[in-house]
Structures are given as structure tokens and as C-alpha cells.
Amino acid sequence: MRCVIVHYHELALKGRNRNFFEQRLVLNIRYVLQDLGVKRIERLRSRIRILLPAQLDDQIVTERLARVFGIANFSLAESVPLDLANPDLRELMRGAAEAVQHRAFDTFRITAKRADKRLSLTSMDVERAVGEHLREATNKKVRLIDPDLTVYIELLSKEAFYSTGKIQGPGGMPVGVSGTVACLISGGIDSPVAAYRMMKRGCDAVFVHFTGRPLVSRASEEKVHELVKLLSAYQRHSRLYVVPFGEIQREIVARAPAPYRVVLYRRLMVRIAGEFANREHCWGLVTGDSLGQVASQTPENLCVIEEASEFPILRPLIGMDKLEITEEATRIGTFPISIEPDQDCCSLFTPAHPSTKTRLDDIRKVERALDIGGLVKQGIDKAENTTFTFPE
Structure with a gap:
């Protein structure tokens, strides 16, 4: 499933008011994407997921989201299903390998985040498994510091998301929360x-x-x-x-x-x-x-x-x-x-x-x-x- 994963920083510190700030950010995102056929925008664990129509140009989405205040960074990602109790990483490995096959690079690293701590595998377990698979599939070297390419993986309750880059947002607060x-x-x-x-x-x-x-x-x-x-x-x-x-x-x-x-x-x-x-x-x-x-x-x-x-x-x-x-x-x-x-x-x-x-x-x-x-x-x-x- 093709999507955008949006991260924010300052909003996460708002305590009991956090819900208000997140709702405003979702509203602003929905507004700038409404003419592009985007229908589903969902709040997940400390992140926002935007489901993209199949034919939508990534460049247009990137240009729009790069101007939404409140977004710290975002990734154009793909998702695969994930079982908390019995995680099978084969589909994640296959998807990650497909995502990098047309990219020019000599060194890479895997960066994984586990949003749901009930997952039996740790972030490092996932990084090792996917990294080994990519090394064998691409014959490229792993480099943890300053690699040519970083593959980002986010592990949630029922899904895993993978992407090959993060795009900087403008940060700050969503327009409309301060009068x-x-x-x-x-x-x-x-x-x-x-x-x-x-x-x-x-x-x-x-x-x-x-x-x-x-x-x-x-x-x-x-x-x-x-x-x-x-x-x-x-x-x-x-x-x-x-x-x-x-x-x-x-x-x-x-x-x-x-x-x-x-x-x-x-x-x-x-x-x-x-x-x-x-x-x-x-x-x-x-x-x-x-x-x-x-x-x-x-x-x-x-x-x-x-x-x-x-x-x-x-x-x-x-x-x-x-x-x-x-x-x-x-x-x-x-x-x-x-x-x-x-x-x-x-x-x-x-x-x-x-x-x-x-x-x-x-x-x-x-x-x-x-x-x-x-x-x-x-x-x-x-x-x-x-x-x-x-x-x-």
C-alpha cells in the first residue's frame, strides 16, 4: 500500500492538548491535498499516515507537504502486514529489496523504529535481518555512518512501513492553533x-x-x-x-x-x-x-x-x-x-x-x-x- 508517513516533534510535547494540535495538523494536511484525490488521512502512534491514490505524482505531494507547518519530516513509503506475536519479515525484506533496486548506491544502512513494544522482535533484530537480506540481494556493503542510502522501517501494531528517504518539513506549529x-x-x-x-x-x-x-x-x-x-x-x-x-x-x-x-x-x-x-x-x-x-x-x-x-x-x-x-x-x-x-x-x-x-x-x-x-x-x-x- 502506497502512503506517506508524517512525523512531528513539537506537537508530541503538548500533553493533554496534544489531540487538539494533531487534529489541526490533519485538517491542514487534508486541505492542501483535497484536490489531489486523497481520501484517507489517519492518526497512528505519534505519526500520521496518508494513503495515496495509485497514479498521484509524488512530486506534487512532496511540494504540498513541505509547506505544511507542524510537519517535522515525512517519507513516501510502502506498507506490508505485520503480526505482533509471530512476525514474518519475508514480505518486508522483499519490498525493501524492490524499493532499492533502481537506486544507485554502494553502501547502505537500515534504520528501524518499533512503535509498538509488544512486537516480539526488537528494532535491532529487524535491522540485522533486513540488512542481511539487502546485502545478499544487492551485493552492496553495509555502512552505519554516512551511507549512500538509508532504508527507513517503521513497525506498528499491524503493519510495517519502509521507505528510502526522509523529506524535511518546515516544523513549527499547525497554522490555526495560535489565533x-x-x-x-x-x-x-x-x-x-x-x-x-x-x-x-x-x-x-x-x-x-x-x-x-x-x-x-x-x-x-x-x-x-x-x-x-x-x-x-x-x-x-x-x-x-x-x-x-x-x-x-x-x-x-x-x-x-x-x-x-x-x-x-x-x-x-x-x-x-x-x-x-x-x-x-x-x-x-x-x-x-x-x-x-x-x-x-x-x-x-x-x-x-x-x-x-x-x-x-x-x-x-x-x-x-x-x-x-x-x-x-x-x-x-x-x-x-x-x-x-x-x-x-x-x-x-x-x-x-x-x-x-x-x-x-x-x-x-x-x-x-x-x-x-x-x-x-x-x-x-x-x-x-x-x-x-x-x-x-
């Missing part, structure tokens, strides 16, 4: 990585983008659509709010001292994003801030910006440097999109010498000259929203 957060996404390198990290911790992500329109083109919006579409492969659906921010910035420029503009922009952004967070039943806002990277990300300015938000502001990248963030963006695939040229609203009307140690009393004094409520309402009323689903 919903609103992610401010700029189209740059940092904010998509911040959203990815929160999704990996089990959060559903709603996205809010501030564009310089009507003073600039839609280039940044097109980039953000691509980024959200890519990130939607890690959760079942995403909603993106695009807020035209150019006129709001022009109002700030006309009425506020230049050094405070950047902080004022950000305080208005978190207020507007907070309104969408309320609408989407979020519990927090997420930004791509990295401590000290730009003027708005100094300790003093971060504190002043957060004061304007009714939600906690989560900053998963706060202790990372640009190289670390870029490496992660490259790994998850957002980097090539993020570096495409665009016209970012944050670069509009940027002062030559922005304040890096803004005091809350000073910024409140400046805001008295602005119709903050009216500007927030303007941003909300003119916002556009798009929904993305995966699979499309």
Missing part, C-alpha cells in the same frame, strides 16, 4: 519573513500593505500580491488589505516638522492596521522591525510607535541582522520578489535627518495639529482587499 494576527507587509525583504515566522508558530496571517498611491505607481502593490500569494501556500487562505497612503503622507508633510514624519507615518499605519485587526478578530500586529536597522527602529522610536497601537506589536525579527533575514528570505522564496524595484510609500517625503530619539510628549504635541481620526478613517474607507486561497 490570527495582522501583518504589516511592505514589499521589502523583512516583513514577509516576519509573517512567515508567525505563521510557523501557528498563526493565521492577515496582511495590510500601505502604498504611496496616488502619488506613485502600483508597483509595490503588484509585488505584495506576489508575496502574499507565495505565503498563502503555508496557510489555507489569506486576505490582503491595500491602503492608499500617499494623500495621508502629504497631509503630514504639510502640518508636521520634518524630523517627526517617519514616526508619524508609522503611528498612523499601526492605527489603521489595528482597525483591520479588529475586523479580522486578530490579537496582535506583526512588523518586520529589526532593532537599529533604520531610524524608525531605534529603541525610543519603537516605543513611541507602539504606544499608538491598541494591540501588542510582535517583532519576530527584532534580534536578527540583515544578512540573517536575507538568508531566510532566500530559503522561503520571497527574496527574488522583494528585491524587484518599486516605489515604496516609506521613501516618500523622507526627511534628511529623521528623529531617532523621539519623545512621546513631543509626538503627541505634533499630532494635535492633525486630524488623526479623519486620517485613519480616510485610510480605511479607501482600502481595497483581495483574498488568496491555496490550492488556487
Whole structure:
């Protein structure tokens, strides 16, 4: 029987709540495979088994499961029946030999795990028996350290599974177990990585983008659509709010001292994003801030910006440097999109010498000259929203 065996790590530590986390993981797996004809997904002993239709392409299954948070690793496997009291390994040996016959290798090892300790054979007994059979069948050498090929065997109550490789999953927690957060996404390198990290911790992500329109083109919006579409492969659906921010910035420029503009922009952004967070039943806002990277990300300015938000502001990248963030963006695939040229609203009307140690009393004094409520309402009323689903 052709199947996938899914393993998870962190979920196994959840004690009495483990059932909830496992059910959510199964639900997410079922969702990403539903259009491929997969009907049976079962929870076994600390693992999940997915029964695959006969003609289903392994590559498609691999690509989908590699983006399901909560999966530590998985194997494309075959199964044979197993009798606990009187185990007969001949069918397991034959299947393992068939699985490796078209593989190019000189050395191999067998790694067996016994999930049900009532089995009369130990893991080492199985490794020796199957290893000896493969050695005779292939005339290849056994090497326990760094072999060319590893055959993985999992022994359950009524079945044994064998596979010739493990595929790394993204790890983390299943999306949906940690509520919903609103992610401010700029189209740059940092904010998509911040959203990815929160999704990996089990959060559903709603996205809010501030564009310089009507003073600039839609280039940044097109980039953000691509980024959200890519990130939607890690959760079942995403909603993106695009807020035209150019006129709001022009109002700030006309009425506020230049050094405070950047902080004022950000305080208005978190207020507007907070309104969408309320609408989407979020519990927090997420930004791509990295401590000290730009003027708005100094300790003093971060504190002043957060004061304007009714939600906690989560900053998963706060202790990372640009190289670390870029490496992660490259790994998850957002980097090539993020570096495409665009016209970012944050670069509009940027002062030559922005304040890096803004005091809350000073910024409140400046805001008295602005119709903050009216500007927030303007941003909300003119916002556009798009929904993305995966699979499309």
C-alpha cells in the first residue's frame, strides 16, 4: 500500500492538548491535498499516515507537504502486514529489496523504529535481518555512518512501513492553533519573513500593505500580491488589505516638522492596521522591525510607535541582522520578489535627518495639529482587499 508517513516533534510535547494540535495538523494536511484525490488521512502512534491514490505524482505531494507547518519530516513509503506475536519479515525484506533496486548506491544502512513494544522482535533484530537480506540481494556493503542510502522501517501494531528517504518539513506549529494576527507587509525583504515566522508558530496571517498611491505607481502593490500569494501556500487562505497612503503622507508633510514624519507615518499605519485587526478578530500586529536597522527602529522610536497601537506589536525579527533575514528570505522564496524595484510609500517625503530619539510628549504635541481620526478613517474607507486561497 502506497502512503506517506508524517512525523512531528513539537506537537508530541503538548500533553493533554496534544489531540487538539494533531487534529489541526490533519485538517491542514487534508486541505492542501483535497484536490489531489486523497481520501484517507489517519492518526497512528505519534505519526500520521496518508494513503495515496495509485497514479498521484509524488512530486506534487512532496511540494504540498513541505509547506505544511507542524510537519517535522515525512517519507513516501510502502506498507506490508505485520503480526505482533509471530512476525514474518519475508514480505518486508522483499519490498525493501524492490524499493532499492533502481537506486544507485554502494553502501547502505537500515534504520528501524518499533512503535509498538509488544512486537516480539526488537528494532535491532529487524535491522540485522533486513540488512542481511539487502546485502545478499544487492551485493552492496553495509555502512552505519554516512551511507549512500538509508532504508527507513517503521513497525506498528499491524503493519510495517519502509521507505528510502526522509523529506524535511518546515516544523513549527499547525497554522490555526495560535489565533490570527495582522501583518504589516511592505514589499521589502523583512516583513514577509516576519509573517512567515508567525505563521510557523501557528498563526493565521492577515496582511495590510500601505502604498504611496496616488502619488506613485502600483508597483509595490503588484509585488505584495506576489508575496502574499507565495505565503498563502503555508496557510489555507489569506486576505490582503491595500491602503492608499500617499494623500495621508502629504497631509503630514504639510502640518508636521520634518524630523517627526517617519514616526508619524508609522503611528498612523499601526492605527489603521489595528482597525483591520479588529475586523479580522486578530490579537496582535506583526512588523518586520529589526532593532537599529533604520531610524524608525531605534529603541525610543519603537516605543513611541507602539504606544499608538491598541494591540501588542510582535517583532519576530527584532534580534536578527540583515544578512540573517536575507538568508531566510532566500530559503522561503520571497527574496527574488522583494528585491524587484518599486516605489515604496516609506521613501516618500523622507526627511534628511529623521528623529531617532523621539519623545512621546513631543509626538503627541505634533499630532494635535492633525486630524488623526479623519486620517485613519480616510485610510480605511479607501482600502481595497483581495483574498488568496491555496490550492488556487
